[in-house]
Amino acid sequence: MKEPSIIEEFLKGIYRENPIFVIVLGLCPTLAVSTQVVNALGMGAGVIFVLLGSNFFVSLLRNFIPEKIRIPAYIVIIASFVTVVDLFMQAYSPSLSKSLGVFVQLIVVNCIILGRAEAFAKKNTVARSVLDGLGMGVGFTLALILIALIREVLGAGTITLFPMGSFSGVIKIPILVSAPVRVMGLAAGALLVIGYLKAFFNWLDVKGKEKKINSRIRKSQSPQKVSV
Amino acid sequence: MTYVGIIITFVFINNFLLSQFLGLCPFIGVSKNMGPAIGMGFAVIFVMSLASLITWMIYAWILIPLGITYLQTITFILVIAGLVQLVEMAIQKTAPPLYKALGIYLPLITTNCAVLGIALIAVRSNYGAMESFVAGISAGGGFLLVLLLMASIREKLDTEWIPKVFKGEPIAFVTAGLMALAFMAFDKALLRNLIG
Numbered sequence: 241m242k243e244p245s246i247i248e249e250f251l252k253g254i255y256r257e258n259p260i261f262v263i264v265l266g267l268c269p270t271l272a273v274s275t276q277v278v279n280a281l282g283m284g285a286g287v288i289f290v291l292l293g294s295n296f297f298v299s300l301l302r303n304f305i306p307e308k309i310r311i312p313a314y315i316v317i318i319a320s321f322v323t324v325v326d327l328f329m330q331a332y333s334p335s336l337s338k339s340l341g342v343f344v345q346l347i348v349v350n351c352i353i354l355g356r357a358e359a360f361a362k363k364n365t366v367a368r369s370v371l372d373g374l375g376m377g378v379g380f381t382l383a384l385i386l387i388a389l390i391r392e393v394l395g396a397g398t399i400t401l402f403p404m405g406s407f408s409g410v411i412k413i414p415i416l417v418s419a420p421v422r423v424m425g426l427a428a429g430a431l432l433v434i435g436y437l438k439a440f441f442n443w444l445d446v447k448g449k450e451k452k453i454n455s456r457i458r459k460s461q462s463p464q465k466v467s468v
Numbered sequence: 469m470t471y472v473g474i475i476i477t478f479v480f481i482n483n484f485l486l487s488q489f490l491g492l493c494p495f496i497g498v499s500k501n502m503g504p505a506i507g508m509g510f511a512v513i514f515v516m517s518l519a520s521l522i523t524w525m526i527y528a529w530i531l532i533p534l535g536i537t538y539l540q541t542i543t544f545i546l547v548i549a550g551l552v553q554l555v556e557m558a559i560q561k562t563a564p565p566l567y568k569a570l571g572i573y574l575p576l577i578t579t580n581c582a583v584l585g586i587a588l589i590a591v592r593s594n595y596g597a598m599e600s601f602v603a604g605i606s607a608g609g610g611f612l613l614v615l616l617l618m619a620s621i622r623e624k625l626d627t628e629w630i631p632k633v634f635k636g637e638p639i640a641f642v643t644a645g646l647m648a649l650a651f652m653a654f655d656k657a658l659l660r661n662l663i664g
Contacts, residue, residue: 264637265493268581272489311578312549319542327538342588345541349581351493427487428648435634435641442633 249368253375259352260383260434261441266352269343270384271430276400280388282336283343284381286325288374290347291356293321295373298361305362314357315348322348352380390433395425471602474595478606480654484582485614486647491582495615496640498573505619509612511573513605515555516586519548520604523587524597544587549578582611617647 244252259265266287273279297317298305305313326344329337337344347353356376361369392399397417400410423429484490491512498504523544531537556574559567577583586607590600621643630639 264496267492267496268489271492312546315545315549316542319545323538323541326541342585342592345588346490346581346585348541348545349579349584351579354579423649426648426652427489428645428652430489431486431641431645431648435638435645438641439631439633439638442638446633 246368246371249371250375253372253377253379254382255379257376258379258383258441259355259376260380261438264438265355266350266380267434269346269350270380270387271427271434272343273340274384274388274391274430275395275425276339276392277385277388278336278400278402279339280381280384281401282329282333282340284377284384286329286340286344286347287350287352287380288377289325290318290321291353291373291377291380292370293324294318294353294357295361295369296366298357299364299366299369302362310362311354311358314354318353318357319348352376387430387433387437390437391424391429394421395423395429396420471599474599474602475606475609478603479610479613480651483610483614483651483654484585484607485611486644486651488585490585491580491611494573494576494580495611495618495644496637499615499618499622499640502616502619502623504573505615506612508573508576509608509615511577512580512582512611513608515548515552515574515577516583516608516611517601517604518555519551519583520586520590520600521597522551523547524590524595524600527591528597540588540591544584548583548587552578582607614647618644621647 253259256262260267260270269283269287273283294314294317298314301313322345325347326337329340329344356373360372364372389399393413393416397413397415397420398410399413421429424433478484482488485492485495494508494512498508526543526547527537527540531540531543552574556567559574586604590603593603595603618640622640625639625643634642
Protein backbone atom coordinates (compact mmCIF):
# COMPACT_ATOMS: atom_id res chain seq x y z
CA MET A 241 0.00 0.00 0.00
CA LYS A 242 1.23 3.48 -0.83
CA GLU A 243 2.06 5.64 2.14
CA PRO A 244 -0.46 8.52 2.29
CA SER A 245 0.98 11.99 1.87
CA ILE A 246 1.23 14.31 4.84
CA ILE A 247 -1.67 16.44 3.69
CA GLU A 248 -3.86 13.38 3.30
CA GLU A 249 -2.95 12.34 6.84
CA PHE A 250 -4.39 15.62 8.07
CA LEU A 251 -7.41 15.78 5.78
CA LYS A 252 -8.72 12.26 6.34
CA GLY A 253 -9.99 13.13 9.82
CA ILE A 254 -12.02 16.02 8.51
CA TYR A 255 -14.12 14.22 5.96
CA ARG A 256 -13.34 10.66 4.87
CA GLU A 257 -12.73 9.30 8.39
CA ASN A 258 -14.62 11.95 10.34
CA PRO A 259 -14.73 10.62 13.91
CA ILE A 260 -18.35 11.50 14.51
CA PHE A 261 -20.16 10.91 11.25
CA VAL A 262 -18.11 8.10 9.77
CA ILE A 263 -16.55 6.15 12.63
CA VAL A 264 -19.28 7.17 15.14
CA LEU A 265 -16.98 7.64 18.12
CA GLY A 266 -17.04 10.14 20.95
CA LEU A 267 -20.75 10.66 20.93
CA CYS A 268 -21.44 11.39 24.57
CA PRO A 269 -19.77 14.81 24.74
CA THR A 270 -20.89 15.61 21.20
CA LEU A 271 -24.53 15.42 22.05
CA ALA A 272 -24.32 16.83 25.54
CA VAL A 273 -22.40 20.03 24.81
CA SER A 274 -23.87 20.88 21.41
CA THR A 275 -26.62 23.08 22.83
CA GLN A 276 -24.67 26.28 22.10
CA VAL A 277 -22.02 27.03 19.50
CA VAL A 278 -19.67 28.48 22.11
CA ASN A 279 -19.76 25.20 24.05
CA ALA A 280 -18.93 23.31 20.88
CA LEU A 281 -15.93 25.58 20.26
CA GLY A 282 -14.68 25.16 23.83
CA MET A 283 -15.11 21.40 23.79
CA GLY A 284 -13.48 21.17 20.37
CA ALA A 285 -10.46 23.15 21.54
CA GLY A 286 -10.11 20.90 24.58
CA VAL A 287 -10.31 17.73 22.50
CA ILE A 288 -7.81 19.03 19.90
CA PHE A 289 -5.32 19.83 22.67
CA VAL A 290 -5.69 16.46 24.39
CA LEU A 291 -5.58 14.58 21.10
CA LEU A 292 -2.42 16.40 19.99
CA GLY A 293 -0.72 15.81 23.33
CA SER A 294 -1.69 12.17 23.65
CA ASN A 295 -0.85 11.30 20.03
CA PHE A 296 2.53 13.05 20.41
CA PHE A 297 3.49 11.22 23.60
CA VAL A 298 2.07 7.83 22.66
CA SER A 299 3.97 7.92 19.41
CA LEU A 300 7.13 9.25 21.08
CA LEU A 301 7.06 6.46 23.67
CA ARG A 302 5.78 3.76 21.34
CA ASN A 303 9.00 1.76 21.54
CA PHE A 304 9.25 2.02 25.33
CA ILE A 305 5.75 1.13 26.50
CA PRO A 306 5.43 -2.65 26.93
CA GLU A 307 2.61 -4.12 24.87
CA LYS A 308 0.82 -5.63 27.90
CA ILE A 309 0.35 -2.46 29.91
CA ARG A 310 -0.11 -0.09 27.00
CA ILE A 311 -3.77 0.75 27.71
CA PRO A 312 -3.19 1.92 31.32
CA ALA A 313 -0.13 3.84 30.11
CA TYR A 314 -2.17 5.59 27.40
CA ILE A 315 -4.90 6.37 29.92
CA VAL A 316 -2.40 8.05 32.25
CA ILE A 317 -1.05 10.17 29.39
CA ILE A 318 -4.55 11.15 28.29
CA ALA A 319 -5.76 11.84 31.84
CA SER A 320 -2.80 14.16 32.49
CA PHE A 321 -3.68 16.29 29.46
CA VAL A 322 -7.34 16.29 30.40
CA THR A 323 -6.45 17.56 33.88
CA VAL A 324 -4.41 20.35 32.29
CA VAL A 325 -7.37 21.35 30.10
CA ASP A 326 -9.78 21.14 33.03
CA LEU A 327 -7.71 23.33 35.34
CA PHE A 328 -6.90 25.77 32.54
CA MET A 329 -10.59 26.17 31.69
CA GLN A 330 -11.56 26.62 35.33
CA ALA A 331 -8.96 29.36 35.71
CA TYR A 332 -9.41 31.31 32.48
CA SER A 333 -12.98 30.64 31.42
CA PRO A 334 -15.07 29.70 34.48
CA SER A 335 -18.40 30.20 32.69
CA LEU A 336 -17.42 27.83 29.88
CA SER A 337 -16.09 25.33 32.40
CA LYS A 338 -19.40 25.51 34.24
CA SER A 339 -21.57 24.99 31.17
CA LEU A 340 -19.46 22.07 29.94
CA GLY A 341 -19.60 20.65 33.48
CA VAL A 342 -18.52 17.09 33.98
CA PHE A 343 -17.88 16.64 30.25
CA VAL A 344 -14.46 18.30 30.36
CA GLN A 345 -13.22 15.55 32.66
CA LEU A 346 -15.02 12.98 30.58
CA ILE A 347 -12.72 13.73 27.62
CA VAL A 348 -10.60 11.02 29.28
CA VAL A 349 -13.02 8.32 28.21
CA ASN A 350 -13.78 9.87 24.84
CA CYS A 351 -13.27 6.89 22.57
CA ILE A 352 -11.71 9.03 19.81
CA ILE A 353 -8.61 9.74 21.85
CA LEU A 354 -7.85 6.24 23.05
CA GLY A 355 -8.94 5.00 19.64
CA ARG A 356 -6.40 7.15 17.81
CA ALA A 357 -3.65 6.20 20.27
CA GLU A 358 -4.35 2.52 19.73
CA ALA A 359 -5.14 2.58 16.01
CA PHE A 360 -2.65 5.17 14.79
CA ALA A 361 -0.15 6.77 17.15
CA LYS A 362 1.34 3.53 18.46
CA LYS A 363 2.60 2.48 15.04
CA ASN A 364 3.39 5.77 13.28
CA THR A 365 6.06 8.43 13.52
CA VAL A 366 5.66 11.46 15.77
CA ALA A 367 5.07 13.91 12.91
CA ARG A 368 2.39 11.77 11.30
CA SER A 369 0.68 11.14 14.64
CA VAL A 370 0.53 14.83 15.46
CA LEU A 371 -0.99 15.55 12.04
CA ASP A 372 -3.46 12.72 12.51
CA GLY A 373 -4.40 14.11 15.93
CA LEU A 374 -4.83 17.59 14.52
CA GLY A 375 -6.97 16.34 11.63
CA MET A 376 -9.16 14.17 13.82
CA GLY A 377 -9.51 16.99 16.36
CA VAL A 378 -10.48 19.52 13.72
CA GLY A 379 -12.89 17.03 12.15
CA PHE A 380 -14.47 16.43 15.54
CA THR A 381 -14.76 20.17 16.19
CA LEU A 382 -16.30 20.88 12.79
CA ALA A 383 -18.87 18.13 13.28
CA LEU A 384 -19.60 19.44 16.77
CA ILE A 385 -20.07 23.00 15.47
CA LEU A 386 -22.38 21.74 12.72
CA ILE A 387 -24.60 19.92 15.24
CA ALA A 388 -24.50 22.86 17.66
CA LEU A 389 -25.42 25.31 14.87
CA ILE A 390 -28.44 23.26 13.83
CA ARG A 391 -29.56 22.77 17.41
CA GLU A 392 -29.05 26.32 18.60
CA VAL A 393 -30.51 28.04 15.53
CA LEU A 394 -33.62 25.85 15.57
CA GLY A 395 -33.90 25.39 19.32
CA ALA A 396 -33.27 28.90 20.58
CA GLY A 397 -33.04 31.09 17.47
CA THR A 398 -29.60 32.37 18.46
CA ILE A 399 -25.94 31.74 17.70
CA THR A 400 -23.81 32.24 20.80
CA LEU A 401 -20.14 33.09 20.28
CA PHE A 402 -17.53 34.79 22.44
CA PRO A 403 -18.37 38.39 23.42
CA MET A 404 -15.84 40.74 21.80
CA GLY A 405 -15.82 44.52 22.29
CA SER A 406 -19.23 45.99 21.49
CA PHE A 407 -20.44 42.65 20.12
CA SER A 408 -22.37 40.87 22.87
CA GLY A 409 -21.53 37.45 21.49
CA VAL A 410 -25.10 36.48 20.66
CA ILE A 411 -26.48 36.62 17.12
CA LYS A 412 -30.28 36.56 17.01
CA ILE A 413 -32.18 35.09 14.10
CA PRO A 414 -35.34 37.17 13.52
CA ILE A 415 -38.25 34.74 13.27
CA LEU A 416 -36.85 31.79 15.19
CA VAL A 417 -35.92 33.73 18.29
CA SER A 418 -39.57 34.50 19.05
CA ALA A 419 -40.85 31.03 18.20
CA PRO A 420 -38.03 28.51 18.60
CA VAL A 421 -38.46 24.75 18.16
CA ARG A 422 -37.51 24.19 21.75
CA VAL A 423 -37.23 20.42 21.55
CA MET A 424 -34.05 20.78 19.44
CA GLY A 425 -32.23 22.18 22.45
CA LEU A 426 -33.24 19.21 24.57
CA ALA A 427 -31.91 15.68 24.70
CA ALA A 428 -34.39 14.30 22.18
CA GLY A 429 -33.46 16.94 19.59
CA ALA A 430 -29.78 16.06 19.84
CA LEU A 431 -30.41 12.39 19.09
CA LEU A 432 -32.75 13.22 16.20
CA VAL A 433 -30.28 15.69 14.67
CA ILE A 434 -27.39 13.25 14.73
CA GLY A 435 -29.60 10.48 13.33
CA TYR A 436 -30.67 12.60 10.36
CA LEU A 437 -27.17 13.99 9.82
CA LYS A 438 -25.71 10.49 9.75
CA ALA A 439 -28.36 9.44 7.25
CA PHE A 440 -27.52 12.52 5.16
CA PHE A 441 -23.81 11.65 5.12
CA ASN A 442 -24.67 8.05 4.19
CA TRP A 443 -26.71 9.43 1.32
CA LEU A 444 -23.80 11.62 0.17
CA ASP A 445 -21.52 8.59 0.34
CA VAL A 446 -23.87 6.40 -1.70
CA LYS A 447 -24.33 9.20 -4.22
CA GLY A 448 -20.56 9.66 -4.58
CA LYS A 449 -20.06 5.95 -5.18
CA GLU A 450 -22.84 5.83 -7.79
CA LYS A 451 -21.25 8.74 -9.63
CA LYS A 452 -17.92 6.94 -9.71
CA ILE A 453 -19.49 3.74 -11.03
CA ASN A 454 -21.51 5.63 -13.65
CA SER A 455 -18.48 7.49 -14.92
CA ARG A 456 -16.57 4.21 -15.10
CA ILE A 457 -19.40 2.61 -17.10
CA ARG A 458 -19.49 5.61 -19.43
CA LYS A 459 -15.74 5.34 -19.94
CA SER A 460 -15.90 1.64 -20.74
CA GLN A 461 -18.81 2.19 -23.10
CA SER A 462 -17.43 5.10 -25.09
CA PRO A 463 -14.80 3.19 -27.08
CA GLN A 464 -17.43 0.66 -28.17
CA LYS A 465 -19.59 3.46 -29.53
CA VAL A 466 -16.67 4.66 -31.57
CA SER A 467 -16.13 1.23 -33.06
CA VAL A 468 -19.82 0.96 -33.96
CA MET B 469 -31.92 13.86 49.10
CA THR B 470 -33.65 10.65 50.10
CA TYR B 471 -32.69 7.36 48.54
CA VAL B 472 -36.03 7.10 46.72
CA GLY B 473 -35.39 10.54 45.23
CA ILE B 474 -31.96 9.45 44.04
CA ILE B 475 -33.34 6.28 42.49
CA ILE B 476 -36.14 8.08 40.62
CA THR B 477 -33.77 10.83 39.51
CA PHE B 478 -31.16 8.51 38.04
CA VAL B 479 -33.47 5.87 36.56
CA PHE B 480 -36.06 8.16 34.95
CA ILE B 481 -35.56 11.92 35.15
CA ASN B 482 -31.81 12.09 34.56
CA ASN B 483 -31.58 8.82 32.69
CA PHE B 484 -27.92 8.46 31.73
CA LEU B 485 -28.57 7.48 28.13
CA LEU B 486 -31.55 9.58 27.18
CA SER B 487 -30.97 12.82 29.02
CA GLN B 488 -27.33 12.92 30.13
CA PHE B 489 -25.78 11.30 27.04
CA LEU B 490 -23.44 9.10 29.01
CA GLY B 491 -22.54 5.67 27.67
CA LEU B 492 -23.90 6.18 24.17
CA CYS B 493 -21.16 4.30 22.31
CA PRO B 494 -21.89 0.88 23.89
CA PHE B 495 -25.59 1.74 23.77
CA ILE B 496 -25.59 2.01 19.98
CA GLY B 497 -23.09 -0.85 19.68
CA VAL B 498 -24.73 -3.61 21.72
CA SER B 499 -28.42 -2.78 21.38
CA LYS B 500 -28.86 -4.80 18.19
CA ASN B 501 -29.95 -7.97 19.99
CA MET B 502 -31.52 -8.82 23.32
CA GLY B 503 -28.87 -11.27 24.59
CA PRO B 504 -25.82 -8.98 24.51
CA ALA B 505 -27.95 -6.10 25.80
CA ILE B 506 -28.86 -8.03 28.95
CA GLY B 507 -25.23 -9.05 29.54
CA MET B 508 -23.92 -5.54 29.02
CA GLY B 509 -26.64 -3.99 31.18
CA PHE B 510 -25.93 -6.17 34.19
CA ALA B 511 -22.18 -5.81 33.81
CA VAL B 512 -22.65 -2.02 33.82
CA ILE B 513 -24.85 -2.04 36.94
CA PHE B 514 -22.28 -4.19 38.71
CA VAL B 515 -19.28 -2.05 37.81
CA MET B 516 -21.07 1.27 38.31
CA SER B 517 -22.26 0.47 41.83
CA LEU B 518 -18.81 -0.75 42.87
CA ALA B 519 -17.01 2.09 41.12
CA SER B 520 -19.13 4.83 42.66
CA LEU B 521 -18.58 3.39 46.14
CA ILE B 522 -14.83 2.90 45.76
CA THR B 523 -14.18 6.25 44.11
CA TRP B 524 -16.13 7.90 46.94
CA MET B 525 -13.87 6.19 49.48
CA ILE B 526 -10.74 7.25 47.64
CA TYR B 527 -11.98 10.80 47.24
CA ALA B 528 -13.06 11.20 50.87
CA TRP B 529 -10.27 9.28 52.57
CA ILE B 530 -7.23 9.91 50.36
CA LEU B 531 -7.65 12.84 47.98
CA ILE B 532 -9.29 15.31 50.40
CA PRO B 533 -6.97 14.69 53.40
CA LEU B 534 -3.92 15.02 51.16
CA GLY B 535 -5.35 18.07 49.39
CA ILE B 536 -4.83 16.63 45.92
CA THR B 537 -8.40 16.71 44.62
CA TYR B 538 -7.13 18.05 41.28
CA LEU B 539 -5.85 14.54 40.61
CA GLN B 540 -9.36 13.11 40.67
CA THR B 541 -9.65 12.52 36.91
CA ILE B 542 -6.45 10.47 36.76
CA THR B 543 -7.17 8.61 39.99
CA PHE B 544 -10.75 7.77 39.12
CA ILE B 545 -10.02 6.45 35.66
CA LEU B 546 -7.13 4.31 36.93
CA VAL B 547 -9.25 2.98 39.78
CA ILE B 548 -12.05 2.12 37.36
CA ALA B 549 -9.67 0.43 34.94
CA GLY B 550 -8.12 -1.55 37.80
CA LEU B 551 -11.51 -2.40 39.25
CA VAL B 552 -12.82 -3.69 35.95
CA GLN B 553 -9.73 -5.89 35.58
CA LEU B 554 -10.10 -7.17 39.15
CA VAL B 555 -13.80 -7.88 38.76
CA GLU B 556 -13.07 -9.72 35.54
CA MET B 557 -10.47 -11.95 37.22
CA ALA B 558 -12.63 -12.52 40.32
CA ILE B 559 -15.65 -13.55 38.30
CA GLN B 560 -13.54 -15.78 36.09
CA LYS B 561 -12.26 -17.69 39.12
CA THR B 562 -15.40 -17.82 41.25
CA ALA B 563 -18.30 -17.89 38.82
CA PRO B 564 -17.38 -19.25 35.38
CA PRO B 565 -20.99 -19.23 34.04
CA LEU B 566 -21.37 -15.56 34.97
CA TYR B 567 -17.98 -14.86 33.38
CA LYS B 568 -19.14 -16.55 30.21
CA ALA B 569 -22.19 -14.29 30.12
CA LEU B 570 -20.51 -10.99 31.04
CA GLY B 571 -16.91 -11.69 30.07
CA ILE B 572 -16.59 -9.94 26.75
CA TYR B 573 -18.46 -6.85 27.96
CA LEU B 574 -16.30 -6.18 30.99
CA PRO B 575 -13.21 -4.76 29.22
CA LEU B 576 -15.47 -2.47 27.18
CA ILE B 577 -16.81 -0.90 30.33
CA THR B 578 -13.55 0.87 31.20
CA THR B 579 -14.12 3.33 28.40
CA ASN B 580 -17.84 3.63 29.10
CA CYS B 581 -18.28 7.24 30.10
CA ALA B 582 -21.25 6.32 32.28
CA VAL B 583 -18.95 4.72 34.86
CA LEU B 584 -16.56 7.65 35.17
CA GLY B 585 -19.59 9.91 34.85
CA ILE B 586 -21.35 8.55 37.91
CA ALA B 587 -18.16 8.73 39.95
CA LEU B 588 -17.63 12.39 39.02
CA ILE B 589 -21.31 13.33 39.39
CA ALA B 590 -21.50 11.72 42.85
CA VAL B 591 -18.48 13.76 43.96
CA ARG B 592 -19.92 16.97 42.46
CA SER B 593 -23.27 16.39 44.20
CA ASN B 594 -21.56 15.88 47.58
CA TYR B 595 -23.14 12.46 48.09
CA GLY B 596 -22.24 10.30 51.08
CA ALA B 597 -20.94 6.75 50.71
CA MET B 598 -24.34 5.06 50.72
CA GLU B 599 -25.88 7.71 48.48
CA SER B 600 -23.10 7.26 45.93
CA PHE B 601 -23.64 3.51 45.96
CA VAL B 602 -27.41 3.89 45.46
CA ALA B 603 -26.82 6.46 42.70
CA GLY B 604 -24.46 3.98 41.00
CA ILE B 605 -26.98 1.15 41.12
CA SER B 606 -29.89 3.28 39.92
CA ALA B 607 -27.93 4.94 37.11
CA GLY B 608 -26.90 1.44 36.00
CA GLY B 609 -30.53 0.34 36.31
CA GLY B 610 -31.64 3.20 34.09
CA PHE B 611 -28.96 2.19 31.57
CA LEU B 612 -30.20 -1.42 31.58
CA LEU B 613 -33.85 -0.33 31.23
CA VAL B 614 -33.23 1.83 28.18
CA LEU B 615 -30.83 -0.70 26.66
CA LEU B 616 -33.48 -3.43 26.90
CA LEU B 617 -36.21 -1.19 25.45
CA MET B 618 -33.91 -0.23 22.60
CA ALA B 619 -32.80 -3.80 21.88
CA SER B 620 -36.38 -5.04 21.63
CA ILE B 621 -37.29 -2.15 19.32
CA ARG B 622 -34.26 -2.77 17.10
CA GLU B 623 -35.03 -6.49 16.88
CA LYS B 624 -38.47 -5.55 15.52
CA LEU B 625 -36.95 -2.93 13.19
CA ASP B 626 -34.89 -5.64 11.52
CA THR B 627 -37.99 -7.06 9.87
CA GLU B 628 -39.38 -3.68 8.78
CA TRP B 629 -38.61 -1.76 5.61
CA ILE B 630 -36.20 1.10 6.28
CA PRO B 631 -34.77 3.53 3.70
CA LYS B 632 -31.28 2.35 2.77
CA VAL B 633 -29.47 5.41 4.09
CA PHE B 634 -31.18 5.09 7.49
CA LYS B 635 -30.14 1.45 8.03
CA GLY B 636 -28.08 0.74 11.14
CA GLU B 637 -26.98 3.70 13.23
CA PRO B 638 -29.15 6.54 11.86
CA ILE B 639 -32.41 4.75 12.59
CA ALA B 640 -31.08 3.79 16.03
CA PHE B 641 -30.41 7.46 16.82
CA VAL B 642 -33.82 8.53 15.59
CA THR B 643 -35.45 5.79 17.68
CA ALA B 644 -33.44 6.90 20.71
CA GLY B 645 -34.53 10.48 20.07
CA LEU B 646 -38.19 9.46 20.08
CA MET B 647 -37.59 7.48 23.29
CA ALA B 648 -35.97 10.54 24.82
CA LEU B 649 -39.11 12.50 23.95
CA ALA B 650 -41.15 9.92 25.84
CA PHE B 651 -38.77 10.08 28.80
CA MET B 652 -39.21 13.85 28.98
CA ALA B 653 -42.62 13.15 30.49
CA PHE B 654 -40.81 12.19 33.69
CA ASP B 655 -39.69 15.76 34.24
CA LYS B 656 -42.73 17.73 35.29
CA ALA B 657 -41.06 21.14 35.35
CA LEU B 658 -39.75 20.64 31.84
CA LEU B 659 -43.18 19.67 30.60
CA ARG B 660 -44.68 22.82 32.10
CA ASN B 661 -42.08 24.93 30.29
CA LEU B 662 -42.81 23.29 26.99
CA ILE B 663 -46.55 23.80 27.15
CA GLY B 664 -46.10 27.36 28.31
